[in-house]
Amino acid sequence: MSTTAEGGPGLAQERRLITEIPGPRSRELFARKQAAVPPGIGTTLPVFVTQAGGGVVVDADGNSLIDFGSGIAVTSVGNAAPRVVDRVRRQVGEFTHTCFMVTPYESYVDVCEKLNALTPGDHEKRTFLVNSGAEAVENAVKVARSATGRQAVVVFDHGYHGRTLLTMTLTAKNMPYKQGFGPFAPEVYRVPLAYPFRWPTGPENCAEEAAAQAIDMISKQVGAENVAAVVIEPIAGEGGFIVPARGFLPRILEFCKANGIVFIADEVQTGFARTGALFACEDEGIVPDIITTAKGIAGGLPLAAVTGRAELLDAVHVGGLGGTYGGNPLACEAALGVLETIEADGLVAKAARIGEIMLPRLRGLQERFAIIGDVRGRGAMTAIELVVPGTKDPHPTAAGEIAKRCHAEGLVVLTAGTYGNVLRFLPPLVMPEHLLEEGLTILEKAVSEL
Ligand code: PLZ
Numbered sequence: 001m002s003t004t005a006e007g008g009p010g011l012a013q014e015r016r017l018i019t020e021i022p023g024p025r026s027r028e029l030f031a032r033k034q035a036a037v038p039p040g041i042g043t044t045l046p047v048f049v050t051q052a053g054g055g056v057v058v059d060a061d062g063n064s065l066i067d068f069g070s071g072i073a074v075t076s077v078g079n080a081a082p083r084v085v086d087r088v089r090r091q092v093g094e095f096t097h098t099c100f101m102v103t104p105y106e107s108y109v110d111v112c113e114k115l116n117a118l119t120p121g122d123h124e125k126r127t128f129l130v131n132s133g134a135e136a137v138e139n140a141v142k143v144a145r146s147a148t149g150r151q152a153v154v155v156f157d158h159g160y161h162g163r164t165l166l167t168m169t170l171t172a173k174n175m176p177y178k179q180g181f182g183p184f185a186p187e188v189y190r191v192p193l194a195y196p197f198r199w200p201t202g203p204e205n206c207a208e209e210a211a212a213q214a215i216d217m218i219s220k221q222v223g224a225e226n227v228a229a230v231v232i233e234p235i236a237g238e239g240g241f242i243v244p245a246r247g248f249l250p251r252i253l254e255f256c257k258a259n260g261i262v263f264i265a266d267e268v269q270t271g272f273a274r275t276g277a278l279f280a281c282e283d284e285g286i287v288p289d290i291i292t293t294a295k296g297i298a299g300g301l302p303l304a305a306v307t308g309r310a311e312l313l314d315a316v317h318v319g320g321l322g323g324t325y326g327g328n329p330l331a332c333e334a335a336l337g338v339l340e341t342i343e344a345d346g347l348v349a350k351a352a353r354i355g356e357i358m359l360p361r362l363r364g365l366q367e368r369f370a371i372i373g374d375v376r377g378r379g380a381m382t383a384i385e386l387v388v389p390g391t392k393d394p395h396p397t398a399a400g401e402i403a404k405r406c407h408a409e410g411l412v413v414l415t416a417g418t419y420g421n422v423l424r425f426l427p428p429l430v431m432p433e434h435l436l437e438e439g440l441t442i443l444e445k446a447v448s449e450l
Helices: 024-036 082-094 106-118 133-148 165-170 203-222 248-259 280-284 329-344 347-368 396-408 433-449
Strands: 049-053 056-059 064-067 125-130 152-156 188-191 227-232 262-266 290-293 304-309 372-378 381-386 414-416 422-425
Touching: 064 433, 082 329, 106 125, 106 304, 106 329, 125 133, 133 165, 133 227, 133 262, 133 290, 133 304, 152 203, 165 188, 188 203, 203 227, 203 248, 227 248, 248 262, 248 280, 329 347, 347 372, 347 381, 347 433, 381 396, 396 414, 396 422, 396 433
Parallel strands: 152 188, 152 227, 227 262, 262 290
Antiparallel strands: 049 056, 056 064, 125 304, 290 304, 372 381, 381 422, 414 422
């Protein structure tokens, strides 16, 4: 493929290092960033991007990097995907904003109808649109409280749900998300997650014991009748791509059903084909009462959604939900372009295929290097957890060092995990296989050199 002036999928699908990473132009821009932007806004890899598409990100020095991050699971259809670009271009010349609550427009309704049809469960549903994942989760809790007349919210160890006051309270990890930002929102309770690799009595007992502990804590410490909602990621994202032991999610869902608790699946990171299913809940046949989505929904334009049982969402009084920009017309067009692309390009199957390529190579690496304690994930959402060899002690410096070496070689990788010792891989689902293989080779080299 030839390089175009516009980025997008026309970009040469190759890794190309012209300068050291970051190069002189990026370093210059980074110095300006440090003077103008507070350090609270961190930087994983200080290359400044000028174009991106397919499986690559091109920087201001002309380097072309392989992208194993997708802007944190956002550009699943690729950057500047043609159907997204065409729709947004058309829309930006028609009108850019009216506020859906003032004078509505069709594309918002199109997106909601599609989400009602595509999310798990064939019950009657409603959807409304907001701007970010955190805003979606926060609104899902508002809906659950309003519909149940209850206040308590139950979340899990290693959970991540956002950075607003309520959602950072729902988030498990203190540093960097919560440190110094208290006091936190009341009526939030945290229970164990079925984390197979770290379950004290071993992975085979994990689902049953974790569910029993969680349910016991909810019943004894909170009282099930006080719980409005349980909020859970079907795969814990920022917490380290923890796939709950099989059976855990169904057991929690069953408990919610028996006690009139709204089960909210936070699919902000796992949604829209990422895990080799349109939604990660599908893997164990989980039908959530409410599902929150964002990130992969709109190819990078800010959009998020709350989708759920009609009787729950309809319980909120007229005018009780909304926001100025929620479901902005450009973002809605982008979402429609994303859904068309997922279907037309078979991206659910492509995500599954990415997992079939990556997981065996990562497991092969684990066999060779005791520093890799666990390999896990589904589809195009995979990770390795680094430990001090011969133990399960988290090894965050190794994760940081491997990430640094990958970055220097032109591979964008991200870290994650409660202990900061997880390397996670989130390639765009449209990534050509030769780049996927090349990225894995860079990773293998970085691990072996450590
Ligand atoms: N729920 C499951 O993964 C966002 C966080 C990046 P927003 N994860 C990336 C960072 O460090 O801020 C996320 C998520 C899950 C909610 C959110 C929040 O989504 O769009 O970032 O608000």
